[in-house]
Amino acid sequence: MRALRARFLPRWLPRQWQWEGGPRRAPEERGVECAARSLWCGYNLLRDPRYNKGLAFTESERETHYLRGLLPPAIVSQELQERKIMNNIRQYQVPLQRYMAMMDLQENNERLFYKLLIDNVEELLPVVYTPTVGEACQKYGSIFSRPQGLYISLKEKGKILEVLKNWPERSIQVIVVTDGERILGLGDLGCQGMGIPVGKLALYTALGGVRPSACLPITLDVGTNNKDLLNDEFYIGLRQKRATGQEYADFLQEFMTAVKQNYGEKVLIQFEDFANHNAFELLARYGTTHLVFNDDIQGTASVVLAGLIAAQKLLGGTLAEHTFLFLGAGEAGTGIAELIALEISRQTKAPIEECRKKIWLVDSKGLIVSSRKESLQHFKKPWAHEHETIGNLLDAVNAIKPTVLIGTSGKGQTFTQDVIEAISSFNERPIILALSNPTSQSECTAEQAYTWSEGRAVFATGSPFDSVEYDGKIHVPGQANNAYIFPGFGLGVVMSGAIRVHDDMLLAASEALAQQVSEENFEKGLIYPPFSNIRKISAHIAANVAAKAYELG
Numbered sequence: 001m002r003a004l005r006a007r008f009l010p011r012w013l014p015r016q017w018q019w020e021g022g023p024r025r026a027p028e029e030r031g032v033e034c035a036a037r038s039l040w041c042g043y044n045l046l047r048d049p050r051y052n053k054g055l056a057f058t059e060s061e062r063e064t065h066y067l068r069g070l071l072p073p074a075i076v077s078q079e080l081q082e083r084k085i086m087n088n089i090r091q092y093q094v095p096l097q098r099y100m101a102m103m104d105l106q107e108n109n110e111r112l113f114y115k116l117l118i119d120n121v122e123e124l125l126p127v128v129y130t131p132t133v134g135e136a137c138q139k140y141g142s143i144f145s146r147p148q149g150l151y152i153s154l155k156e157k158g159k160i161l162e163v164l165k166n167w168p169e170r171s172i173q174v175i176v177v178t179d180g181e182r183i184l185g186l187g188d189l190g191c192q193g194m195g196i197p198v199g200k201l202a203l204y205t206a207l208g209g210v211r212p213s214a215c216l217p218i219t220l221d222v223g224t225n226n227k228d229l230l231n232d233e234f235y236i237g238l239r240q241k242r243a244t245g246q247e248y249a250d251f252l253q254e255f256m257t258a259v260k261q262n263y264g265e266k267v268l269i270q271f272e273d274f275a276n277h278n279a280f281e282l283l284a285r286y287g288t289t290h291l292v293f294n295d296d297i298q299g300t301a302s303v304v305l306a307g308l309i310a311a312q313k314l315l316g317g318t319l320a321e322h323t324f325l326f327l328g329a330g331e332a333g334t335g336i337a338e339l340i341a342l343e344i345s346r347q348t349k350a351p352i353e354e355c356r357k358k359i360w361l362v363d364s365k366g367l368i369v370s371s372r373k374e375s376l377q378h379f380k381k382p383w384a385h386e387h388e389t390i391g392n393l394l395d396a397v398n399a400i401k402p403t404v405l406i407g408t409s410g411k412g413q414t415f416t417q418d419v420i421e422a423i424s425s426f427n428e429r430p431i432i433l434a435l436s437n438p439t440s441q442s443e444c445t446a447e448q449a450y451t452w453s454e455g456r457a458v459f460a461t462g463s464p465f466d467s468v469e470y471d472g473k474i475h476v477p478g479q480a481n482n483a484y485i486f487p488g489f490g491l492g493v494v495m496s497g498a499i500r501v502h503d504d505m506l507l508a509a510s511e512a513l514a515q516q517v518s519e520e521n522f523e524k525g526l527i528y529p530p531f532s533n534i535r536k537i538s539a540h541i542a543a544n545v546a547a548k549a550y551e552l553g
């Protein structure tokens with residue numbers, strides 16, 4: 001037990017400063033030493049979120065760690081603390097208040113924060129993560145109290161390595177980094193995007209079991225083009241337009257080099273919520289030199305593929321028999337499309353170019369077709385198939401007659417009644433995924449999907465929705481969110497000591513997730529298992545990913 005605890009402490013901490021006991025010396029001497037080291041006992045211990053237990057400190061701990069008098073006499077077990085805080089949180093009607101209460105807890109008592117999150121995952125996920133985290137980022141400047149994570153702005157250019165050294169932990173395994181340009185479907189939130197890396201890494205620990213001290217949230221502040229924020233007196237970031245071109249590329253290059261220099265090759269760098277134009281390029285550029293993973297391209301692709309594999313068990317048939325239509329041809333859309341094509345190619349042994357032909361994408365200008373090829377961004381070009389031009393989604397649905405409709409455009413209410421009625425008119429069980437986040441950006445609500453499809457849709461969303469009763473039957477929408485994948489995927493990657501991410505690892509993660517959908521889940525129409533089992537699911541994904549990493553050498 002002692003040895004185990006010691007592993008959770010920073011390396012530089014001498015053994016005698018381990019959690020229980022402490023050094024056996026005269027009280028005066030210990031007091032001086034305690035003050036000199038300033039962290040591990042007394043008043044400072046209560047203010048260190050990593051080790052603070054609040055009223056749960058036992059009598060002997062209070063004695064050993066100079067806590068007498070600093071706490072009221074009652075000793076309150078962690079279980080009781082947990083009940084108290086859940087009661088408090090449930091009193092708050094406004095989601096943002098719940099978010100702030102949780103962040104406060106994370107800043108005060110990390111163990112209790114994670115205990116709460118693990119034990120009440122279905123209730124608290126929408127609080128610390130999508131959708132509430134989106135609102136928190138929008139208002140981050142106003143609710144900001146204590147900084148979380150590491151802020152690296154253009155002011156630190158030339159000194160990024162030094163900035164990394166200011167972070168108190170040395171053994172980092174996972175970094176989640178954003179530049180805040182495309183936060184969920186909310187657009188450019190600049191420096192206030194920090195809520196996303198913080199939230200994602202809270203899930204790395206709660207859902208994936210990665211040590212909190214091994215997780216580092218980073219926001220790269222390269223400016224913002226969001227005028228409201230630039231004029232907001234409470235904005236916490238640089239007040240300038242976004243750096244672009246060479247300046248941006250140089251800044252990112254310095255960051256990526258510094259990370260590898262400081263933490264080595266085995267630290268996983270998860271890119272999160274970068275805008276399309278940078279996301280693809282960063283993944284391509286650093287995929288061959290660093291251990292990088294783009295959650296919005298690869299994580300979302302893996303979770304959607306898992307749902308589609310599970311749907312084959314529910315409906316019968318194979319992936320290759322489907323026709324796919326996407327609304328949105330950005331990171332998520334093209335990322336998912338490519339992974340589906342890859343899986344079909346694996347299953348059928350057909351060349352991937354052939355497999356792509358069953359997959360169609362609609363962007364803001366209409367169906368992506370070959371006559372548009374010249375003007376398309378490079379990541380859209382593989383999807384420009386032969387077809388006449390079509391200007392809108394409804395006409396595309398009627399022309400392509402998809403069996404699967406996937407929304408990834410970041411825009412709400414785009415799966416209209418006409419669209420859903422159309423796809424339901426030529427499919428007994430249309431598969432409809434409304435993936436845009438947060439809830440306000442969802443392509444349609446669960447109620448709309450089930451009502452307009454007369455209860456026949458196999459439906460999942462990016463943000464959580466409640467069950468819907470239609471025609472006397474309860475329909476439970478699944479949550480096709482990358483939170484199913486990245487904690488287990490990341491755990492598998494760092495556990496195996498991999499130094500590069502390979503597409504086969506993503507397929508391994510999808511298969512592992514699809515295997516976790518039970519008969520009971522299928523009976524409710526679900527193509528994802530419930531989040532209540534997420535730690536077991538993540539462990540299973542991690543094992544599959546690690547096994548694949550070993551297999552790949």
Ligand SMILES: O=C([O-])CC(=O)C(=O)O
Pocket residue numbers: 130183184185273295296436437462481482
């Ligand atoms: O954060 C989420 O809920 C999923 C995600 O990566 C995004 O929407 O960008």
Ligand SMILES: [Mg+2]
Pocket residue numbers: 184272273295296
């Ligand atoms: Mg994201």
